[in-house]
Amino acid sequence: PLQETHQQDWVGIGFRMGDQRFVAPIGEIAEILHEPRHAVMPGVKFWVAGVANLRGRLLPLMDLCGFFGHELTSARKQRRVMVVEYNDIFAGLVVDEVFGMQRFSQLSLIPHTPQDVDQRLVPFLRGQFIREQAWQIFSPWALVQSADFMDLAS
Template structure:
């Protein structure tokens, strides 16, 4: 150390030497945008609904049958003091609901003025995908009746179709429940 160097200059010298000898930081990978949704099964197909479009998931509740409604309307259940219409989503699309009652679940939709429960064969939990892997089209993978409510697909072992419950509850066919 030179006698004429101040303590501050010595610290600056040490700092410069450390910086010149330090290994560079690894390049930070660009963070992938994640997309999450509620996975469910309807028949043999796998679907995923955007997280913000499903308010709650229930076991199949007891419900009272309603007269004068289409066959895909299972009935109405009491959910914490609110009447929840239970709709068989498989039957709405002309499919058979699974016989395994223990696996069935209800996706509760609360969109604007529509409060409804969509009965599905099975809920497969929260599914996470890379947003960039969303394929906007669904060539031949989709039942024509379901296609208007599908907004693309993710591929992981098999196709997960992105199903929009909000689009469904806005459709005139879904709202027309009377016989």
Template sequence: MTEALHPFHYLLDLSARAREANALLPVADTDAAQSWNGVGFRLGDHYCVAPIGDIAEVLVEPPVTRLPGVKSWIKGVANVRGRLLPLMDLTAFFNFDSAQGRVSRRILVVEHGEIYIGMIVDEVLGLQYFSPDEFSAESEGVDPGVARFVQGCYQQGDRRWALFRPLNMLEDQEFFNVAA
């Protein structure tokens, strides 16, 4: 039976082994440091990516209280940790067909100053990473309704990702005209 190490010596040994293992790891890729990343999501058949700084959090669709006298794309309000979160269905706002059921739908929460809203999307596809040479300032092929909120596209393989700016929606009069 071996004698147990004193806790301090155990920590020193653990630290030495971690440094040895760290030396075997590859050096960080400089291209990864220059890449741009954002939250990828889908609206109908359209793939979009939003800057990660524009999205406060991503939520599963909570129970919603409907509001009377509002447009059909306003789903209502939800209580999220004691705050009322108005929920807007972006797929319905842009008149897209929702390709999947409610299971994959998520909420992109946008918080900017006093504005706190949830934008319902068909699916969140996680963080997406793009190199600068995949970006084009042209929004060719983007649906005209969405194009006013897009600032270019990333082409990655055969998939085109529209750079969607949720904060631009906060300045759009149609988006805030919610009365039916």
């Protein structure tokens, strides 16, 4: 008898920075929030938006667009915060928009990064999927481990 083959779908959280779409591995995002009220912190890089209280935990908020040298393009009500927990790191990445869970066929993964991508993004990209347009695979865990991200003081 013929055996049916089941391909494993790749599942991630879709989000937008500027006019580019990205998808983060679902296991690298702890939760998604509306942009919370936050206190501005003095003496930090311009892309550190501030710190918020998330159920009794201090959540540093980082403007992901700002980190990569771009401006947030959406209105505050459309922005979202992707909360990342990796080892001892707890951070909120502010993005223009979140599209929720995205599924892609594992077979459609293109493992290399296109050459026309902003070079500042390359260390954090893990390939792409194409569905109407490119969805770059962005690793928040790679970002929060980078020396540039950890260097918050201005």
